[in-house]
Amino acid sequence: MTEEQERKVLEELLKKVDSNKPAVITRSWFNWTLWIACVLILLLSFRWYESASHPAILLVGGALVGILVGGIAVMQTSEKNWLVIKKYIDTSAIDKKLDDSAT
Numbered sequence: 001m002t003e004e005q006e007r008k009v010l011e012e013l014l015k016k017v018d019s020n021k022p023a024v025i026t027r028s029w030f031n032w033t034l035w036i037a038c039v040l041i042l043l044l045s046f047r048w049y050e051s052a053s054h055p056a057i058l059l060v061g062g063a064l065v066g067i068l069v070g071g072i073a074v075m076q077t078s079e080k081n082w083l084v085i086k087k088y089i090d091t092s093a094i095d096k097k098l099d100d101s102a103t
Helices: 003-019 028-051 055-088 092-101
Strands: none
Touching: 003 028, 003 092, 028 055
């Protein structure tokens, strides 16, 4: 990793640690919206399957829903874990490292 890349990573880490704004995916209404969207995608896939009569449409619809739900589940878990991890990050050491690399 170059010094420039390291500096960018450390700056982003400091921004993330200092931010207290919760991510949208952790809000209570988000999971309800996600499930409604998944049901609509599957219903549209079934509708389209009836008119197109090709099984690949159902596979694509199911795959889209699976990718969507899986990706969001990973992001929600990461966000919950981040709340625990960020307590242990030494921001003064990161600031010192950034100051040292700037000179």
